[in-house]
Amino acid sequence: MTGTYAHAAGFYAGDRPRIVTSRFEYADSHTIERYLATDGYKGLRVALARPAADVHEEVKNATVLGRGGAGFPAGTKWGLMPAGNVPRYLVVNGDESEPGTYKDRLLMERDPHQLIEGCLIACYAAGLSRCFLYIRGEMATAQERVAEALNEAYAAGYVGRNILGSNFSVDIVLHWGAGAYVVGEETALIESLEGNRGMPRLKPPYFPAAIGLYGQPTIVNNVETLANLPWLARNGAEAYTAIGTKTSPGTRMVAVSGHVKRPGVYEIVNGTTTFRDLLYGEEFCQGIRNGNKLKAFVPGGGSAPWFLPDQLDLPFEASQVGPAGSMLGSGAIMVMDETTDIPHAALTLTRFYAHESCGKCTPCREGGTWLERILTRIVEGNGTDADLEQLIEVGTSICPGDFPHASSERLGLSAVPFPYKMTTICFVGPSAYAPVNSALTLFPEEFAARVTKRNRIPVTAVSGE
Amino acid sequence: MSRLTDANVAIANEIITRYPRPKSALIPLLHLSQEQNGWVTDDAMKHIAELVGVTPAEVLGTASFYEMFKFEPVGKYVINVCGTMSCALMGSEELLHHAEHRLGIKAGGTTSDGMFTIEHAECQAACTEAPCLQVNYRYRFRMTPAQLDALIDDLAAGNLAGEIPPHGTLARVRQHIPADRSVGAVPPETPGQEPVWMNGKAAL
Numbered sequence: 001m002t003g004t005y006a007h008a009a010g011f012y013a014g015d016r017p018r019i020v021t022s023r024f025e026y027a028d029s030h031t032i033e034r035y036l037a038t039d040g041y042k043g044l045r046v047a048l049a050r051p052a053a054d055v056h057e058e059v060k061n062a063t064v065l066g067r068g069g070a071g072f073p074a075g076t077k078w079g080l081m082p083a084g085n086v087p088r089y090l091v092v093n094g095d096e097s098e099p100g101t102y103k104d105r106l107l108m109e110r111d112p113h114q115l116i117e118g119c120l121i122a123c124y125a126a127g128l129s130r131c132f133l134y135i136r137g138e139m140a141t142a143q144e145r146v147a148e149a150l151n152e153a154y155a156a157g158y159v160g161r162n163i164l165g166s167n168f169s170v171d172i173v174l175h176w177g178a179g180a181y182v183v184g185e186e187t188a189l190i191e192s193l194e195g196n197r198g199m200p201r202l203k204p205p206y207f208p209a210a211i212g213l214y215g216q217p218t219i220v221n222n223v224e225t226l227a228n229l230p231w232l233a234r235n236g237a238e239a240y241t242a243i244g245t246k247t248s249p250g251t252r253m254v255a256v257s258g259h260v261k262r263p264g265v266y267e268i269v270n271g272t273t274t275f276r277d278l279l280y281g282e283e284f285c286q287g288i289r290n291g292n293k294l295k296a297f298v299p300g301g302g303s304a305p306w307f308l309p310d311q312l313d314l315p316f317e318a319s320q321v322g323p324a325g326s327m328l329g330s331g332a333i334m335v336m337d338e339t340t341d342i343p344h345a346a347l348t349l350t351r352f353y354a355h356e357s358c359g360k361c362t363p364c365r366e367g368g369t370w371l372e373r374i375l376t377r378i379v380e381g382n383g384t385d386a387d388l389e390q391l392i393e394v395g396t397s398i399c400p401g402d403f404p405h406a407s408s409e410r411l412g413l414s415a416v417p418f419p420y421k422m423t424t425i426c427f428v429g430p431s432a433y434a435p436v437n438s439a440l441t442l443f444p445e446e447f448a449a450r451v452t453k454r455n456r457i458p459v460t461a462v463s464g465e
Numbered sequence: 466m467s468r469l470t471d472a473n474v475a476i477a478n479e480i481i482t483r484y485p486r487p488k489s490a491l492i493p494l495l496h497l498s499q500e501q502n503g504w505v506t507d508d509a510m511k512h513i514a515e516l517v518g519v520t521p522a523e524v525l526g527t528a529s530f531y532e533m534f535k536f537e538p539v540g541k542y543v544i545n546v547c548g549t550m551s552c553a554l555m556g557s558e559e560l561l562h563h564a565e566h567r568l569g570i571k572a573g574g575t576t577s578d579g580m581f582t583i584e585h586a587e588c589q590a591a592c593t594e595a596p597c598l599q600v601n602y603r604y605r606f607r608m609t610p611a612q613l614d615a616l617i618d619d620l621a622a623g624n625l626a627g628e629i630p631p632h633g634t635l636a637r638v639r640q641h642i643p644a645d646r647s648v649g650a651v652p653p654e655t656p657g658q659e660p661v662w663m664n665g666k667a668a669l
C-alpha cells in the first residue's frame with residue numbers, strides 16, 4: 001500500500017510526483033547527512049552559479065504560487081520591492097494555525113534543511129540580507145529540528161558569511177511565537193517579530209514588500225512556498241511547470257481531516273486533482289467513514305465558505321474554486337458526513353475566530369463574540385428565530401453585501417463568488433461569519449428545527465445581548 | 466527573586482544581538498524566563514525590560530497578547546486539548562470533559578498538587594490526527610479517554626520525564642550562530658548598499 005511512516009504521522013506518500021516530501025520516507029530525513037545524500041544543497045549550488053536576477057527570473061517563470069493562503073506568485077512578490085532601499089528582509093511564515101491546516105509543521109519537522117535551502121535561494125535571488133524564520137510557539141519539535149538543522153548548516157558553511165566560499169552572505173535567525181493565530185497574517189507577523197502585540201497593520205500598504213519589518217522592504221513567504229525552491233533550482237522552471245496546470249503548476253500539500261476513512265496529508269498534483277479524487281480516491285481518503293454519505297466539506301481552511309457534494313468535481317484550482325464561491329486557502333479540507341450536527345460544527349469554527357480576534361477592529365472584536373454567543377444559544381436549544389436574524393445582521397456588519405457561498409441545486413442557490421467584502425483590517429472578522437453563513441445558507445432547516453418561534457421583536461430592540 | 470540567572474542572561478544577551486533592534490528579542494526572552502521559572506514573573510519582566518531597553522509596561526504589553534505566557538503558576542504539565550472543527554468532529558469535547566472529570570478541575574484550572582493544568586486549545590496543526598492534544602506542547606494523536614487516563618498516570622508517575630520537560634521548556638536545542646560564521650545584525654537605519662552579490666554576476 002502507499003507509504004505511511006510512523007515518523008511522519010498522517011502523511012501518505014502515494015504514487016505521485018513529490019517535490020517537497022521526497023525525503024519523508026527516511027526516519028532521519030531531518031539530518032544533514034540524509035539531506036546531503038539526497039541532493040541536499042545542490043539547488044543552492046546551482047543558484048549561486050548563476051546571477052541572482054536569473055534565479056529570480058526562473059522562479060517567476062515557474063509561477064510558484066504562495067502556499068500560505070492567498071496564492072500570490074512568489075517571483076512576482078519579490079519584484080514588488082522598491083529599488084535602492086536596503087536592507088531588505090525575508091520573514092518565513094511558519095505560524096501554521098488555520099483550522100484544518102497541517103503541512104508546514106510536517107515540512108519543518110521532517111525536512112528542515114529543505115526549508116533552509118529554500119530560504120537561502122530566496123535571499124540570493126531577491127537580494128535579501130537577513131532572514132527570520134518564525135515558527136509557531138506551540139511547535140516545540142519543529143523548533144528543535146530547525147534549530148538543530150541551522151546549527152548543522154552554519155557549521156558546514158551553508159548559512160552565514162561567504163556561503164560556500166562565495167560573496168553571498170546571509171544569517172538565518174530562528175524566531176518563535178507564543179500562541180496567537182492572527183500572527184499568521186503577514187503584517188501581524190512583522191509586528192510580533194518587532195516585539196510588539198501581534199496585531200495586523202492598517203492597509204495600504206498592501207504588501208510588506210514596500211514597508212515591512214522595521215519599515216524596510218520585507219518578503220513574507222510561507223514554509224511550503226520556500227520548500228519548493230531547492231527542487232525548482234535543481235530541475236528548472238520547465239520541469240516544474242510540467243507538473244500540474246499552467247495556472248497552478250507543481251504540487252500542493254493538502255490535509256484532509258474529519259469524517260473520511262483515511263484522513264491524511266497528501267502531496268497532490270496541483271490544478272488537476274479534484275475534491276472527489278481526494279475524498280473518495282483509493283490513494284487518498286478512500287471515502288466517507290462507515291460508508292456514510294457526505295454532507296458538506298470545507299475546501300480551504302476554516303475561513304473558506306463550505307461546499308456541498310455538488311462541488312466534488314471541482315479541481316484544486318483557484319480560478320475555478322473562487323467563482324464557485326470559495327477558496328483553496330491553505331490546503332485544508334474538512335469533511336462532514338451525514339451525522340454531523342451542522343450548527344455545532346459551525347460553532348467550533350466561529351468560536352475559534354472569535355477567540356483569536358486581536359481586538360483592533362470593532363466589527364471583528366464585538367461581532368465575533370456576538371456570533372459565538374448567539375450560535376452557542378442556538379446549539380444549546382435556547383435560541384429563537386430572532387437569533388437567526390441577529391446572526392445575519394451581525395454577519396453583514398462584518399461583511400456587507402452578498403456573502404460568498406456555493407451553489408446548491410436543492411436550494412435553488414447560485415454561487416456568489418469569493419472573496420468577501422469586509423469592514424475589518426484582516427480576514428479574521430469575515431472568517432468568524434464564514435461558517436455561520438455557510439451553515440445558514442446551505443442547511444437552513446437545521447437551524448429552523450433548533451430554534452423556537454418568538455413574538456416578533458424589532459431587531460434593534462434585541463441589542464441587550 | 467526569579468530574575469534571569471547569570472547563565473540565562475548570557476543566553477539572552479546573545480539572542481538580542483541577532484536582531485537589528487533589541488525589542489525583537491522580547492518573545493524569545495519571555496520564553497527563556499518561562500523556561501527558568503515555569504511562568505512569567507513580574508521580576509523577570511522587569512529584568513527583560515532592562516536587558517532589552519524598554520519599559521516593564523512594554524514587556525507586559527507584549528507578553529499579555531500571547532496565550533502561551535502564564536502570569537501565575539500553572540501545572541508542571543499543561544494539557545491542551547484541541548477543540549477546533551476537525552478535532553470536534555472526531556470527539557474532542559468528550560475528551561476534554563473526560564480530562565476535567567478525571568482531574569477534578571475545569572478547563573483553565575490547575576490541580577491542587579500543582580501537577581496538571583487543562584486548557585481548551587485551538588487548532589494544533591495535526592487535524593488529520595484528531596482528536597489530538599499537547600502536553601507542554603508535545604503531541605498525542607487520535608486520543609481516546611482510556612489513552613488519556615494512561616497518559617495522566619504516566620505523567621504523574623514520572624514515566625515521561627525524558628520526553629516531556631516541565632512546563633516552560635519548548636525546544637531543548639538552541640540555535641548557535643558561530644562568531645566566525647555570523648554576518649551580524651545592523652540597525653535598519655544604518656546607511657547600506659545593495660548586497661554585494663546583486664552585481665549581475667554569479668556568486669560562485
Ligand SMILES: Cc1cc2nc3c(=O)[nH]c(=O)nc-3n(C[C@H](O)[C@H](O)[C@H](O)COP(=O)(O)O)c2cc1C
Pocket residue numbers: 065066067068069070071072074093094095096097098181182183184185186187220221222223225226426427428
Ligand atoms: C488571519 C490570517 C492568518 C494567516 N495565517 C497564516 C499562516 O499561519 N501561515 C501562512 O503561511 N500564511 C498565513 N496567512 C497568509 C499570510 O498573510 C501571507 O499571505 C503568507 O504568509 C504569504 O506567504 P506566501 O505568499 O508564500 O503564501 C494568514 C493570513 C491571514 C489573514
Ligand code: SF4
Pocket residue numbers: 182199200356357358359360361362364365424425426427428429430
Ligand atoms: S479583523 Fe479582527 S483579527 Fe483582524 S485586525 Fe481586525 S480585530 Fe484584529
Ligand code: FES
Pocket residue numbers: 099100101547548549550551552553587588589590591592595597
Ligand atoms: S482542529 Fe484539532 S489540530 Fe486542527
